[in-house]
Each structure stands twice: as C-alpha cells, then as structure tokens.
Amino acid sequence: MTAERSLELSVPARVEYIAVVRLVVASLAIARRTLAEDRIDDLKLAVSEACTNAIEANLESGADNPVVVSCWEAPERFEVCVADAGVGFDPDDLPQHPPVTDPDRLNFERGLGIPLMRSLVDDVRFESSPGGTAVWMTLFGGPEFGDETTEILRVVISEQD
Amino acid sequence: MTAERSLELSVPARVEYIAVVRLVVASLAIARRTLAEDRIDDLKLAVSEACTNAIEANLESGADNPVVVSCWEAPERFEVCVADAGVGFDPDDLPQHPPVTDPDRLNFERGLGIPLMRSLVDDVRFESSPGGTAVWMTLFGGPEFGDETTEILRVVISEQD
Amino acid sequence: MELGLQVDDSRAPYTVLAVKGEVDVYSAPRLREKLVELVSDGHRQIVADLEGVDFLDSTGLGVLVGGLKRLRSHDGDLTLVCTQPRILKVFEITGLTTVFKISESVEEATGDRPGNE
Amino acid sequence: MELGLQVDDSRAPYTVLAVKGEVDVYSAPRLREKLVELVSDGHRQIVADLEGVDFLDSTGLGVLVGGLKRLRSHDGDLTLVCTQPRILKVFEITGLTTVFKISESVEEATGDRPGNE
Ligand SMILES: Nc1ncnc2c1ncn2[C@@H]1O[C@H](COP(=O)(O)OP(=O)(O)O)[C@@H](O)[C@H]1O
Ligand SMILES: Nc1ncnc2c1ncn2[C@@H]1O[C@H](COP(=O)(O)OP(=O)(O)O)[C@@H](O)[C@H]1O
Numbered sequence: 077m078t079a080e081r082s083l084e085l086s087v088p089a090r091v092e093y094i095a096v097v098r099l100v101v102a103s104l105a106i107a108r109r110t111l112a113e114d115r116i117d118d119l120k121l122a123v124s125e126a127c128t129n130a131i132e133a134n135l136e137s138g139a140d141n142p143v144v145v146s147c148w149e150a151p152e153r154f155e156v157c158v159a160d161a162g163v164g165f166d167p168d169d170l171p172q173h174p175p176v177t178d179p180d181r182l183n184f185e186r187g188l189g190i191p192l193m194r195s196l197v198d199d200v201r202f203e204s205s206p207g208g209t210a211v212w213m214t215l216f217g218g219p220e221f222g223d224e225t226t227e228i229l230r231v232v233i234s235e236q237d
Numbered sequence: 238m239t240a241e242r243s244l245e246l247s248v249p250a251r252v253e254y255i256a257v258v259r260l261v262v263a264s265l266a267i268a269r270r271t272l273a274e275d276r277i278d279d280l281k282l283a284v285s286e287a288c289t290n291a292i293e294a295n296l297e298s299g300a301d302n303p304v305v306v307s308c309w310e311a312p313e314r315f316e317v318c319v320a321d322a323g324v325g326f327d328p329d330d331l332p333q334h335p336p337v338t339d340p341d342r343l344n345f346e347r348g349l350g351i352p353l354m355r356s357l358v359d360d361v362r363f364e365s366s367p368g369g370t371a372v373w374m375t376l377f378g379g380p381e382f383g384d385e386t387t388e389i390l391r392v393v394i395s396e397q398d
Numbered sequence: 399m400e401l402g403l404q405v406d407d408s409r410a411p412y413t414v415l416a417v418k419g420e421v422d423v424y425s426a427p428r429l430r431e432k433l434v435e436l437v438s439d440g441h442r443q444i445v446a447d448l449e450g451v452d453f454l455d456s457t458g459l460g461v462l463v464g465g466l467k468r469l470r471s472h473d474g475d476l477t478l479v480c481t482q483p484r485i486l487k488v489f490e491i492t493g494l495t496t497v498f499k500i501s502e503s504v505e506e507a508t509g510d511r512p513g514n515e
Numbered sequence: 516m517e518l519g520l521q522v523d524d525s526r527a528p529y530t531v532l533a534v535k536g537e538v539d540v541y542s543a544p545r546l547r548e549k550l551v552e553l554v555s556d557g558h559r560q561i562v563a564d565l566e567g568v569d570f571l572d573s574t575g576l577g578v579l580v581g582g583l584k585r586l587r588s589h590d591g592d593l594t595l596v597c598t599q600p601r602i603l604k605v606f607e608i609t610g611l612t613t614v615f616k617i618s619e620s621v622e623e624a625t626g627d628r629p630g631n632e
Contacts (some may be wrong), residue, residue, distance in 0.1 A: 084247040091541040099264055103257055117601045123570050128540045185577035188609050194571055195608050252424040278484045285455050289423045310502035349492050353456055356491050
C-alpha cells in the first residue's frame with residue numbers, strides 16, 4: 077500500500093537540532109498507538125543515527141543545506157526518510173570492524189551507526205548518489221493490526237520486495 | 238537584525254497535527270532558555286490558534302495543501318510564521334463582539350483566536366492575500382538579553398516600525 | 399494524547415466532569431459531545447474540573463461557552479474549577495472570567511452553594 | 516536539555532561519574548571532555564553510572580569506548596552501571612557487552628571488586 081506523507085521537518089545541519097527531530101518522530105509514532113514503547117525507542121535511535129550522518133554529510137559538502145526528515149504513514153507501516161545533500165556513499169562498501177573479541181576492536185569508536193539502524197528498524201533502504209542521500213526506515217505495525225498479524229505481514233511484505 | 242530560519246515544519250491540514258506543532262515550537266523556544274516558562278505557554282497558545290485558522294483555511298480552499306510552520310531566530314527575538322494556502326482574509330475587518338457584560342455575548346463561541354494571539358505574543362503580523370495567509374508572531378527575549386533589556390528593546394524596536 | 403473525561407455524579411445535585419489533557423480543535427469536539435450528552439441526560443448543575451487540563455485554546459473556550467448557554471437555557475449552570483495560572487489567563491484575556499463562575503476546588507463549587515433542582 | 520555530569524570521588528579508589536540526560540552527537544563531546552579530564556587528573560578506576568541516561572546513540576558508545584581505551588592504556592578501567600533495557604540493548608546490538616564490565620549498581624561496581632591502585 078502506498079504510504080502518505082504525514083509530516084516534513086527541515087532543520088539546519090547542526091547537531092543541536094537532532095533532539096527536536098527525535099521528539100517529532102517519537103510523538104508522531106506514539107500517536108499511532110499500536111507501536112509498542114520499545115519500538116518507538118528503536119525508531120528514535122535509528123532516526124537519530126541517520127540524522128547524525130546526514131548532518132555530517134551536509135557539513136562536509138560545505139553548502140548550508142538543511143536536513144529534511146519526512147514521515148510517511150500507511151495502514152500497516154510507519155516510514156521515516158532522512159535526506160541530505162551531501163556527496164553520497166556506498167552503503168554496501170563500508171569498512172568492516174574486527175570482531176568484538178579482538179583487542180583491536182577498541183580502536184573503532186565509529187562505524188556503529190549503520191549497523192545499529194539495520195538492527196533496530198524492520199527495514200532500512202539507502203538511496204545515495206553524488207547529489208545526496210536519503211535513508212528510508214520502516215517500522216511495521218499499524219492502527220489496524222495486532223502484534224501477531226504484524227509479524228506475519230512483515231514476512232509477507234518483505235518477500236514481495 | 239535579520240532573523241535566520243531555524244526550522245520548518247510542514248503538516249497536513251488536519252487537526253490531529255496541531256499537538257505536534259505545539260511540541261516543536263515549544264521545545265525550540267525552551268532550548269533558547271532565556272524565554273520564561275509562561276512566555277513559552279503564551280507562544281504555544283498563539284501558534285496553536287494560528288494553526289487552527291490555517292488548517293481551516295486550507296480545508297475550505299478544497300486543495301490538499303499543507304500548513305507550513307517556520308521558526309526564525311535572531312539574537313533578540315524568536316519568530317514563528319504559520320502559513321496556509323487558503324483564500325485569505327482582512328484581519329482589520331473582523332466582526333466585533335458585544336462586550337462580555339452583554340447577555341448576547343454567549344452567542345459568540347468563536348472569534349476568540351485572533352484577540353488571544355494579539356495579546357499573547359509581543360507582535361503579530363498578518364500577510365494575507367487571495368493566495369494564502371502568513372501569520373508572523375514574535376517574542377522578544379534572546380540569549381543575550383535579560384528581562385529588563387528585553388522590555389526596553391521591545392519598545393525601541395516597535396517604535397522603529 | 400486522548401482527552402480524559404470523567405463523570406462523577408456522587409455529589410447531587412452537582413455533576414462533576416473532570417477534564418484531563420489538552421483541549422484544542424482536535425479534542426474539543428469530544429468535550430462538546432460529553433456536555434451535550436450530560437444535558438440530554440438531565441444533568442443541570444455541571445462542574446467542569448479543569449485542574450487536569452494542560453492546554454486550553456479558543457476552541458475549548460467556545461465549547462465551554464456553548465455548554466454554559468445550553469445549561470442556562472435549561473435553568474442550569476456550568477461552574478468551572480480552575481486555579482492554574484496559565485489556564486486562568488486564557489479566561490482573563492478573553493473576558494470570560496466575568497461570564498463563568500470559577501471556583502478554586504470541586505468542594506467549593508459543590509458545597510457552598512445550594513443546588514436548585 | 517543539558518547533559519548532567521556529576522563526579523563522586525568519595526569511593527576511592529573508584530571515581531563515580533553519574534551521567535544524566537541524552538547522550539548524542541550534540542552532548543557527547545562534553546562526556547568525552549569530562550572523561551579526558553578525569554584521566555589527566557589521575558583517576559584510574561572510573562565507574563560511569565548510566566542509570567540517569569534517557570538516550571544513548573553510537574556517538575555516546577564511541578566516547579565510552581574511547582574512555583575505556585584511554586583508561587586501559589593507563590592501567591585503569593571503565594565500568595558501566597546500567598540496568599535500563601533500552602540502554603542495555605544498544606550495547607548488546609553492537610556487541611559491546613563483551614567489551615565493557617556492566618554492573619547493576621554503583622555499589623556492585625565499587626564494592627565487590629578490590630581496586631588495583
Ligand atoms: N548520509 C551519508 N552521506 C554520506 N556518507 C555517509 C552517510 N551515512 C553514512 N555515511 C558513511 O558511512 C560511514 C559509516 O556510518 P556509520 O555506520 O553511521 O558510522 P559513523 O557515522 O560513526 O562513521 C560514515 O563514516 C560515512 O563515511
Ligand atoms: N488564516 C486564515 N485564513 C483565512 N481566514 C482567516 C484566517 N485566520 C482567521 N481568519 C478569519 O478570521 C476569523 C476570526 O478568526 P479567530 O479570531 O481566530 O476566530 P475563529 O477562528 O474562532 O473564527 C475567522 O473566522 C476567519 O474568517
């Protein structure tokens with residue numbers, strides 16, 4: 077089902093605005109009610125990670141472009157898109173970390189954002205080009221579905237992709 | 238001093254989004270810290286009134302346009318603009334209410350929004366045309382000024398208009 | 399945030415309606431419906447307890463004015479309980495403090511005054 | 516929302532740093548500075564009490580990993596106090612539960628283990 081844009085928030089590429097973005101996304105997700113509280117925490121964290129990267133990308137590009145966060149709603153899912161106008165990147169070609177048991181692991185203070193996003197939300201999609209990046213994150217569980225149905229639906233929908 | 242846009246929020250013209258708008262504007266104003274808590278309540282109410290009118294104007298126009306709320310910051314003031322794409326109106330030609338002591342007063346359940354806005358914030362400006370309306374609301378009191386200075390500045394600035 | 403609307407009719411002839419949450423253009427219709435329902439059910443002395451209200455805008459004021467009008471036309475009355483400065487302020491600015499009876503507590507609103515049913 | 520950073524050095528050889536609020540890319544630099552400062556001032560057994568943390572993202576994790584590395588290179592250690600599921604979850608997903616000692620209380624972190632200074 078096509079999702080409908082419910083809200084668009086555009087903020088300067090400055091770290092002090094991330095808290096407002098979290099607040100907006102969480103309050104919209106809470107209003108749906110069928111998303112459990114821990115799923116909303118997951119979404120907040122994933123969105124925050126995507127915004128951190130988007131702000132960094134915009135700052136690096138030098139131009140003073142805003143970060144644009146939009147929320148999209150469909151009966152069975154809630155989507156958030158975080159878009160920047162940075163130089164883009166290849167999400168399938170990120171440096172690999174040594175396993176956590178390796179003492180060298182301590183030399184990696186970064187690179188945790190995308191792995192976190194991937195495991196926190198039901199689906200993450202990157203659309204990246206030299207003109208910018210859009211990160212799409214989806215949580216399943218809409219006003220019309222209970223928990224079990226959501227799980228089933230999630231499987232069905234991801235098989236259709 | 239020119240104010241810089243800090244944030245822009247675009248929401249569907251549906252009443253359930255007004256709470257999110259209040260939340261965003263209040264959290265941004267709170268982050269400035271120098272605005273007293275009761276001034277933030279004033280701003281929330283004024284913005285809420287402006288959004289109620291903007292949503293109504295957009296719904297009446299029939300087109301499915303969003304309501305666009307932007308926040309503008311300058312050292313000495315915080316401004317919020319609420320814009321719609323409705324048919325516009327003349328803010329200087331609104332129906333007058335009978336005085337509150339008149340028993341007929343009870344026949345007026347509406348028309349309290351604009352009087353409230355005017356008395357809650359330091360300045361309200363309407364830019365209205367047949368293509369839409371933008372309501373600009375200003376609170377004085379920035380990070381660099383204490384309470385007394387704000388009062389002085391407010392007088393100075395409004396005399397310059 | 400759903401609007402909380404709790405009816406207490408243990409203080410006859412008064413009916414206390416405790417309102418909780420934000421009263422705006424989204425939630426005010428539910429307050430209006432509840433007031434209409436109470437009047438249709440024969441309640442005539444309604445006390446709206448606004449102590450749990452976090453936010454009240456002009457739509458909320460309009461609904462309260464409408465409720466007062468409806469009750470007066472049935473020889474009833476609507477009293478408000480409100481001590482929160484930020485909510486009182488809205489009544490003051492609009493001059494509605496002279497239209498409504500505003501009490502400091504539900505006890506004051508229901509105890510000090512004989513009912514007229 | 517300012518990040519709260521409270522130092523308690525009454526439990527020698529341990530220094531307890533109570534962190535309160537949201538740790539993200541905006542606030543994490545202050546946490547980093549505080550940890551660097553404590554290490555330069557000679558503190559070696561630091562206990563970061565995360566019970567007051569409402570939100571922690573990967574930047575916050577990075578700062579804690581950096582602090583641990585710095586302390587280890589001075590023969591010290593960084594122990595975390597954390598029982599909140601939503602914060603623990605972030606350590607679990609990233610595999611950092613195997614890197615940090617995570618205690619259930621400041622007492623457990625400071626009492627059960629002899630200091631090594
Ligand atoms: N929106 C983006 N635009 C450009 N590059 C990005 C973007 N998001 C992520 N990246 C790249 O992917 C890398 C890994 O991101 P992430 O896992 O979030 O860790 P971190 O941001 O801590 O490096 C980043 O360092 C950056 O090079
Ligand atoms: N953004 C707007 N676009 C068009 N008309 C407006 C707008 N804002 C206000 N108005 C007009 O001004 C009138 C008075 O507004 P207000 O004082 O807020 O009271 P109310 O909205 O309760 O009528 C409205 O009824 C409407 O006709």
